[in-house]
Amino acid sequence: MLVGTDSWRTWQEHGLIIHTDQADTTNLARSLAQEAHDTILSADAVIIGVREQAEAFSGSTRRLAKLQEMIDSEVGALPNVEAIDVLNSAGRCLLSSGGRPGACTDDHDRRLYDFHESHTDRGVHVGDPVRGNDGGHWFVTVSRRLDDDHGAFAGIVVAKISIDRLQAFYKTFNVGPGGSVALFSTAGIMIARQPPAPSRIGTSFAQSTMFRDSLPRSPAGSFQYFASTDKVWRVASYRQLEHYPLVVVVSHALADVLASWRLDAFTHCLISLVAAAALLSVSSRFARQVESRQEAERRYRLLADSSSDAIISSDCRGVCEYVSPAFSRLTGWRGADTQHAASGQLVHPEDRSRYLAALGGLCGRGPETTTCFRYQCKDGSYLWVEACMRSVANLSGSGVSIVSNVRDISERKRVEDELAVLNQKLAHQASTDPLTGLSNRRRLDEAINQECRRAFRDVTELSFVMIDVDYFKAFNDRYGHQEGDACLRLVADIVAALARRPGDVVARYGGEELALLLPATSLAGAAALAKEICEAVRDRALEHLGNPDAGVVTVSAGVSTFDMQRTDIEASIKDFVGAADAALYKAKRLGRNCAVDENGLQIRWAA
Numbered sequence: 292m293l294v295g296t297d298s299w300r301t302w303q304e305h306g307l308i309i310h311t312d313q314a315d316t317t318n319l320a321r322s323l324a325q326e327a328h329d330t331i332l333s334a335d336a337v338i339i340g341v342r343e344q345a346e347a348f349s350g351s352t353r354r355l356a357k358l359q360e361m362i363d364s365e366v367g368a369l370p371n372v373e374a375i376d377v378l379n380s381a382g383r384c385l386l387s388s389g390g391r392p393g394a395c396t397d398d399h400d401r402r403l404y405d406f407h408e409s410h411t412d413r414g415v416h417v418g419d420p421v422r423g424n425d426g427g428h429w430f431v432t433v434s435r436r437l438d439d440d441h442g443a444f445a446g447i448v449v450a451k452i453s454i455d456r457l458q459a460f461y462k463t464f465n466v467g468p469g470g471s472v473a474l475f476s477t478a479g480i481m482i483a484r485q486p487p488a489p490s491r492i493g494t495s496f497a498q499s500t501m502f503r504d505s506l507p508r509s510p511a512g513s514f515q516y517f518a519s520t521d522k523v524w525r526v527a528s529y530r531q532l533e534h535y536p537l538v539v540v541v542s543h544a545l546a547d548v549l550a551s552w553r554l555d556a557f558t559h560c561l562i563s564l565v566a567a568a569a570l571l572s573v574s575s576r577f578a579r580q581v582e583s584r585q586e587a588e589r590r591y592r593l594l595a596d597s598s599s600d601a602i603i604s605s606d607c608r609g610v611c612e613y614v615s616p617a618f619s620r621l622t623g624w625r626g627a628d629t630q631h632a633a634s635g636q637l638v639h640p641e642d643r644s645r646y647l648a649a650l651g652g653l654c655g656r657g658p659e660t661t662t663c664f665r666y667q668c669k670d671g672s673y674l675w676v677e678a679c680m681r682s683v684a685n686l687s688g689s690g691v692s693i694v695s696n697v698r699d700i701s702e703r704k705r706v707e708d709e710l711a712v713l714n715q716k717l718a719h720q721a722s723t724d725p726l727t728g729l730s731n732r733r734r735l736d737e738a739i740n741q742e743c744r745r746a747f748r749d750v751t752e753l754s755f756v757m758i759d760v761d762y763f764k765a766f767n768d769r770y771g772h773q774e775g776d777a778c779l780r781l782v783a784d785i786v787a788a789l790a791r792r793p794g795d796v797v798a799r800y801g802g803e804e805l806a807l808l809l810p811a812t813s814l815a816g817a818a819a820l821a822k823e824i825c826e827a828v829r830d831r832a833l834e835h836l837g838n839p840d841a842g843v844v845t846v847s848a849g850v851s852t853f854d855m856q857r858t859d860i861e862a863s864i865k866d867f868v869g870a871a872d873a874a875l876y877k878a879k880r881l882g883r884n885c886a887v888d889e890n891g892l893q894i895r896w897a898a
Contacts, residue, residue: 293570294567297559300559301555301556301559304556309526316527316541316543317511317513319541320511320539320540320541321511321530323461323472323474323539324531324537324538324539328533328534330457331417331433332534333372334372334452335415335450337365337450338450341361341362341375341377342437345358345437345448346438359386363388365388370456371452371453371456371457371460372450372452373428373451373452373453374387374388376451378446378447380443382404403418403434403447404446404447406418407434410436413438415434415435415535416433416435417431417433417476418431418433419482419493423451428453428454429454430451430454431452432451432452433449434449434450454482458483461483466485466542467544469543469544469546470547471486471540471542472540472541473539473540474538475496475502475537475540476536478536479496479497479498480497481495481496501516510531511528511531513529515527518542523544524546525543525545526543528542529541600696600698601615601621601697602614602618602696603618603695604695605650605693606690606692606693607654607691607693612692621676621697622666623669623670624637624668638664638667639665639667639673645664646662649680650693653681654691659680659681660680661678661679663704664678676700677700678697679696680694724799726799727779727799727805728783729783729799732800735796738798742808745810746810747860747863752811752812753810753812753852753853753867754813754817755806755807755850755852755853755870756806756850756886757805757872758782758821758846758875759804759805759847759879760803761838761845761846761883761884762837763778765837766778766837766844769837778833781833782805782828785824786805786807786824790807790809795807795808795809795810814852814888817850817852817888818850821886822848824846825846825847825884825885829841829843829844829846831844841884845884846884847879847883847885847887848874848875848887849878849887849888850871850874851868851888870889871889874888874891877891878893
């Protein structure tokens with residue numbers, strides 16, 4: 292079975308490797324087809340430009356010289372174009388790149404001349420490969436027909452693309468020792484090949500499998516074939532150019548493609564045989580291992596029964612299947628009492644949903660989890676326990692069992708609760724001013740930062756009021772610091788009573804200054820509240836003979852609103868507080884016992 296499975300897998304890999312190689316050759320054929328298309332398209336674009344100039348030629352020597360310069364420049368810019376020639380209606384050379392004398396009198400130029408003279412189509416024509424004047428270099432022609440003003444044949448423009456340069460470009464691609472890259476016309480004429488095959492250039496392969504069967508059905512595809520040129524089986528892919536009658540063929544030698552597979556297949560076969568022999572040896576030890584496992588299970592049962600932590604095994608409904616003796620010591624329940632009872636029934640109602648959620652997650656084969664809950668003891672009391680729960684395959688193998696290690700954490704919970712109360716008390720003390728009972732400066736700064744960012748994000752209004760007791764130093768000097776503290780507490784109580792909303796933050800800013808942060812409040816609303824605070828403090832008529840203006844304790848207030856239009860939120864927060872502070876000092880300069888908003892508007896009332 293092992294050898295057969297491995298052999299089947301190895302044969303599957305054989306097909307997969309060939310399929311992967313076909314994908315590689317397909318991608319390379321697509322890239323080379325695009326490169327050939329771009330080369331011909333570039334040459335054709337130059338031909339069109341030259342044709343427009345040549346058809347507009349009026350016999351001017353100066354115009355002819357400019358056209359010659361244009362041809363020379365374009366040939367220099369196209370690396371694969373060897374030459375561009377212009378023939379007139381008589382078939383004689385009118386212009387040639389580089390000023391090559393007699394370059395237009397070759398037989399192939401005459402064949403192109405005859406073709407375009409007999410075809411009125413002005414489209415591009417890609418010719419078969421031809422040799423140059425030196426008899427050694429090959430090139431392929433791209434040409435278009437010239438017409439006179441009356442639409443009659445007036446000559447041709449032909450670009451000659453170097454096949455040697457195409458083959459040099461193909462050489463840059465690694466197709467393996469037995470691979471090849473070739474360019475054909477759709478008629479089956481070989482134009483270029485790498486590795487080079489000079490004797491095959493211009494030869495027709497129209498009767499080959501690709502041109503006879505594959506290409507007529509699809510412009511792109513993959514196939515395997517036996518190459519008669521070098522007697523090699525190949526895996527090949529072809530791609531026809533989108534607008535031109537040319538086909539790129541990329542092939543890899545099948546022996547190269549399967550070289551690594553053959554080595555891998557031999558290795559796998561050897562490993563399978565060795566593994567089969569090893570399996571026979573291992574199976575002889577199976578009975579001894581079964582006996583050893585049974586002994587191990589007896590040891591594990593001894594550990595479970597002797598552990599100080601209770602061990603519970605239950606199904607996914609929470610019905611207990613096994614409880615260790617330690618469970619009875621913790622809860623007073625015997626194993627028989629809970630053998631068929633759902634363990635969730637004995638969990639405190641407030642903790643039951645958390646326990647059942649952990650149980651359900653494990654039944655879905657979730658990860659190991661630890662949860663804490665209160666478990667009802669036999670005497671009716673509740674015991675805080677910590678259960679480390681994990682899912683394991685049950686003995687029948689048809690489902691899962693939940694194994695829980697349960698330990699008493701009552702003392703730990705008592706310490707945690709005491710620490711929570713202490714931390715809450717410390718947190719309150721850390722954010723409360725001890726004199727006034729208001730929030731302190733630290734809590735205020737946190738609230739300002741939080742509310743400003745919320746107002747910036749949600750585009751809601753936010754206002755800030757700074758309050759200062761007038762002539763407070765004089766009050767302390769006259770009545771003493773204890774009375775000064777009582778005065779501050781009185782003012783703080785008044786401000787806290789008027790800031791009725793849960794979101795409002797009243798804080799001692801520092802010294803005799805208080806602050807009021809008002810979310811969802813406009814500047815006008817905050818100013819009205821500031822006026823109300825000033826009136827309420829004055830109306831309490833707390834004697835202050837050091838206040839020359841009123842004779843009672845009064846306060847001044849500055850009001851600002853948060854600017855949500857600015858992009859720099861840090862600067863906006865700073866200016867938000869600064870604007871209220873500046874408005875407060877303006878209220879001081881205007882005579883105190885009043886409120887001033889950030890726009891300098893004073894809010895006063897009749898004394």
